[in-house]
Amino acid sequence: xxxxxxxxLGLRRAAxxxxxxxxxxxxxxxxxxxxxxxxxxxxxxxxxxxxxxRPVSPxxxxxxxxxxxxxxxxxxxxxxxxxxxxYIFGIAYxxxxxxxxxxxTQSMVAxxxxxxxxxxxxxxxxxxxxxxxxxxxxxxxxxWDVGVGFKNQQVIRSGWAVVALTAVGSIxxxxxx
Amino acid sequence: MASIMRPGLLRQAxxxxxxxxxxxxxxxxxxxxxxxxxxQLRPAFQRSVMPKSTRIAAFxxxxxxxxxxxxxxxxxxxxNDPAPVPNPDYAHGSYHWxxxxxxxxxxxxxxxxxxxxxxxxxxxxxILCALLVVHSHIGFESCIIDYFPKARVPLVRTISMWALxxxxxxxxxxxxxxxxxxxxxxxxxxxxxxx
Numbered sequence: 099x100x101x102x103x104x105x106x107l108g109l110r111r112a113a114x115x116x117x118x119x120x121x122x123x124x125x126x127x128x129x130x131x132x133x134x135x136x137x138x139x140x141x142x143x144x145x146x147x148x149x150x151x152r153p154v155s156p157x158x159x160x161x162x163x164x165x166x167x168x169x170x171x172x173x174x175x176x177x178x179x180x181x182x183x184x185y186i187f188g189i190a191y192x193x194x195x196x197x198x199x200x201x202x203t204q205s206m207v208a209x210x211x212x213x214x215x216x217x218x219x220x221x222x223x224x225x226x227x228x229x230x231x232x233x234x235x236x237x238x239x240x241x242w243d244v245g246v247g248f249k250n251q252q253v254i255r256s257g258w259a260v261v262a263l264t265a266v267g268s269i270x271x272x273x274x275x
Numbered sequence: 276m277a278s279i280m281r282p283g284l285l286r287q288a289x290x291x292x293x294x295x296x297x298x299x300x301x302x303x304x305x306x307x308x309x310x311x312x313x314x315q316l317r318p319a320f321q322r323s324v325m326p327k328s329t330r331i332a333a334f335x336x337x338x339x340x341x342x343x344x345x346x347x348x349x350x351x352x353x354x355n356d357p358a359p360v361p362n363p364d365y366a367h368g369s370y371h372w373x374x375x376x377x378x379x380x381x382x383x384x385x386x387x388x389x390x391x392x393x394x395x396x397x398x399x400x401x402i403l404c405a406l407l408v409v410h411s412h413i414g415f416e417s418c419i420i421d422y423f424p425k426a427r428v429p430l431v432r433t434i435s436m437w438a439l440x441x442x443x444x445x446x447x448x449x450x451x452x453x454x455x456x457x458x459x460x461x462x463x464x465x466x467x468x469x470x
Contacts, residue, residue: 146348154345178418181411185442188449203463210470222468233386236379243376275468 165257173235176228219272226268234260346427378409389461400459404450412443
C-alpha cells in the first residue's frame with residue numbers, strides 16, 4: 099500500500115507543484131499512553147515473563163501413528179523392560195543373602211513350577227514379546243546402520259515383518275516352547 | 276483503549292481540509308491502509324459480515340497442551356553470539372557409535388548360539404553377560420540424555436546418571452556372582468522357562 103501512496107503523492111506533486119506538503123498537520127497522532135524507561139535487567143525480566151506466556155509447540159499427539167515411529171518407540175520401551183528386569187534381578191540377587199530371599203536357580207525354578215498355568219504364561223508373554231521385538235528390531239536397526247533397507251517402502255515392510263515375526267515367535271515360546 | 280484515544284477516530288466530526296495538507300500524516304482517509312494485508316485481500320463479504328474477533332480466533336483454534344510448560348526463562352548472551360562449537364573428540368563421535376554397534380551386533384550370535392547348539396559354554400555365557408551389561412548401560416544412558424536434558428533438569432540428570440552408574444556396577448557384580456556361584460544366565464532362563 100505504501101508504494102501506491104507514494105505514487106499518488108508524486109502525482110499530486112506533479113499536478114500542483116505549489117502545494118507545500120506539511121509533514122503532519124494539527125491532527126498529528128498523539129500517543130497518550132505513558133512510557134517509562136526500563137533498565138537492561140528490567141527489560142530482560144519483562145521479556146522473560148512474556149516468553150512464559152508463549153504458546154508451546156504441539157507434542158507427539160499431532161502425528162499420525164506410523165509403523166516407523168511406533169516401532170522405534172516400542173524398541174526403546176521393550177529394551178527398557180528387558181534391561182530393567184535384568185537390573186532389578188541383579189540388585190535383588192546381590193541383596194538376597196541379607197534379606198533372606200531365595201534367588202538361586204533351584205529355588206526360583208521350584209517357585210515358578212508351583213505357579214498356576216495362566217500366571218506362567220502371562221509372565222512368559224511379558225518377557226517373550228519384548229525379547230523378540232527388541233532382538234528383531236535391533237537387527238533392522240543394524241541393517242540401517244550399514245546402509246541397507248533405507249527406502250521408505252522397505253522400512254515399512256521390514257517394520258511389519260518384525261511385528262509378524264515377533265507375534266509368531268513369542269506366541270510359540272509362550273504357549274508351546 | 277489506546278484506539279479510542281486516537282484523534283483519528285474523530286475525523287468524521289472534523290471538517291476535512293480541502294486540499295489535503297496531511298498527506299504524510301499517519302492518519303489516512305481510507306481506513307484499509309492500517310489493516311494487515313491478509314485482511315485486505317479477503318473477500319469483501321467476509322470482511323464485513325464476520326466480526327473481527329471471530330476471524331482472529333480461528334488462528335488460535337489449536338488446543339493448548341501444557342504437557343511440557345515453559346520453564347522460567349533466562350536470556351543468555353545476545354543475538355549475535357555464535358553457536359558454541361564443542362571441542363572435537365574422537366571418543367564422542369564415530370568411535371563411540373561404532374562401539375555401540377559392535378556390542379549390539381555381538382549380542383546376536385551370543386543369543387542365538389545356546390538356542391542353536393542346545394548346550395552352553397561358560398565362556399560365551401560370560402561374554403553374553405558382559406555385553407548385556409554394556410548394552411543395557413548404553414541404552415539407559417541414551418534414555419537419560421534424551422528425557423532429562425541438562426538445560427531443563429540438571430539435578431535430575433546428574434542424579435539419574437549416577438544412579439545408573441551405580442546400578443550398572445551392581446549388576447556387573449551380581450552377574451559375576453551368578454555366573455560363578457550359580458548355573459549361569461542362559462541355563463537359568465532355560466530352566467525357568469520350562470519350569
